[in-house]
Amino acid sequence: NAGVTQTPKFQVLKTGQSMTLQCAQDMNHNSMYWYRQDPGMGLRLIYYSASEGTTDKGEVPNGYNVSRLNKREFSLRLESAAPSQTSVYFCASSDLLGIHTYEQYFGPGTRLTVT
Amino acid sequence: AQSVTQLGSHVSVSEGALVLLRCNYSSSVPPYLFWYVQYPNQGLQLLLKYTTGATLVKGINGFEAEFKKSETSFHLTKPSAHMSDAAEYFCAVTLLNNNAGNMLTFGGGTRLMVKP
Numbered sequence: 001n002a003g004v005t006q007t008p009k010f011q012v013l014k015t016g017q018s019m020t021l022q023c024a025q026d027m028n029h030n031s032m033y034w035y036r037q038d039p040g041m042g043l044r045l046i047y048y049s050a051s052e053g054t055t056d057k058g059e060v061p062n063g064y065n066v067s068r069l070n071k072r073e074f075s076l077r078l079e080s081a082a083p084s085q086t087s088v089y090f091c092a093s094s095d096l097l098g099i100h101t102y103e104q105y106f107g108p109g110t111r112l113t114v115t
Numbered sequence: 116a117q118s119v120t121q122l123g124s125h126v127s128v129s130e131g132a133l134v135l136l137r138c139n140y141s142s143s144v145p146p147y148l149f150w151y152v153q154y155p156n157q158g159l160q161l162l163l164k165y166t167t168g169a170t171l172v173k174g175i176n177g178f179e180a181e182f183k184k185s186e187t188s189f190h191l192t193k194p195s196a197h198m199s200d201a202a203e204y205f206c207a208v209t210l211l212n213n214n215a216g217n218m219l220t221f222g223g224g225t226r227l228m229v230k231p
């Protein structure tokens with residue numbers, strides 16, 4: 001099992017450019033999440049998908065869009081990147097079924113710099 | 116709404132000394148509590164969690180935490196620090212919501228430094 005994978009690992013964008021961050025999980029989890037990590041602020045939820053076919057805004061959704069492509073894949077899109085979106089982005093997944101572990105499993109992250 | 120406060124963004128201990136990382140939460144209902152660790156340039160890894168039952172929970176790498184409802188705290192401890200414990204530690208809380216997934220709220224993180 002690869003767990004949660006993210007691509008790319010690193011990306012540099014110019015202001016106004018667009019890009020899509022990809023995330024996939026092979027644990028058959030229902031729920032998937034996108035977070036951003038900034039120094040001193042912990043991780044903040046951008047968007048989540050409780051189950052295939054649904055997406056909802058988290059704490060900091062402005063400037064982002066998401067697509068739950070299927071049960072495995074959840075992508076995050078920046079339509080017009082801004083320097084304030086310079087951050088480390090983490091994808092995570094979890095499942096409420098089965099033994100109810102309540103744990104989220106995290107990918108390795110994408111380091112994004114917007115100049 | 117729930118929130119998490121981690122006291123001390125940086126903690127420095129000597130190798131072999133006690134590690135104490137503080138976490139306080141606010142929640143309108145009993146929460147589920149987690150500690151995650153992040154090693155440099157890596158994702159987050161679960162250290163331990165409290166859901167129900169025994170309030171003292173043991174995790175990986177010799178860490179443990181105690182849920183104290185009266186103090187709304189979930190402090191992380193380890194009796195003897197090792198150099199390999201140097202990392203950033205995050206406390207998180209969730210209120211289980213079947214309609215929205217188990218959304219986590221994170222504290223700001225505490226960077227643990229271990230001196231030889």
